[in-house]
Amino acid sequence: MRRSDLHLLPDNRSLGCDVQGSHLHVVRRDNINGAWAKSRHTRAVPVDFLVVQAIDQYTVERQHCPAAGSGDFLLVNLFRPPLGSPVTPDAINELFKALCARAGLARAVAPHMCRHAFASNLADAGAALDEIQRLMGHCSPSSSQPYLHPSASRLRAAVERVSTPRALVEGVSR
Numbered sequence: 001m002r003r004s005d006l007h008l009l010p011d012n013r014s015l016g017c018d019v020q021g022s023h024l025h026v027v028r029r030d031n032i033n034g035a036w037a038k039s040r041h042t043r044a045v046p047v048d049f050l051v052v053q054a055i056d057q058y059t060v061e062r063q064h065c066p067a068a069g070s071g072d073f074l075l076v077n078l079f080r081p082p083l084g085s086p087v088t089p090d091a092i093n094e095l096f097k098a099l100c101a102r103a104g105l106a107r108a109v110a111p112h113m114c115r116h117a118f119a120s121n122l123a124d125a126g127a128a129l130d131e132i133q134r135l136m137g138h139c140s141p142s143s144s145q146p147y148l149h150p151s152a153s154r155l156r157a158a159v160e161r162v163s164t165p166r167a168l169v170e171g172v173s174r
Contacts, residue, residue: 002074008055093111096110
């Protein structure tokens with residue numbers, strides 16, 4: 001991901017982008033660090049305040065590493081050589097492994113598990129399959145289905161959202 005893929009303003013037209021609100025563009029590229037987006041299709045993914053805040057904090061930290069100043073890659077090595085070079089997927093995996101050990105987790109968490117959790121959290125929050133499909137960058141809805149794990153309470157809530165015939169006739173809402 002490149003810094004130029006981030007559009008963190010409420011109105012991004014000054015950046016030449018018509019997508020409203022804070023978002024990032026996922027673009028498939030050949031990168032020198034070996035990272036790439038799974039989907040061949042470019043997409044804009046909205047980001048929330050916590051992501052914007054994390055990027056802001058990282059940017060401040062990045063400014064203390066002169067070697068990181070000029071590059072367009074978003075994530076660069078700040079503490080290990082070669083400083084300022086793009087972080088590799090292997091380095092991200094190592095970071096996750098170290099953070100899991102530091103947190104004392106019984107089970108390691110991998111970056112792809114975060115993607116899975118994001119899709120599951122979207123579903124738990126009531127996102128429709130087509131929304132999940134688009135946010136995940138899947139071409140087909142069937143590619144998004146393995147990420148869905150409907151709980152009993154979500155299934156119950158789905159049934160209760162449907163009005164009964166009596167409520168429809170009487171104009172009573174549930």
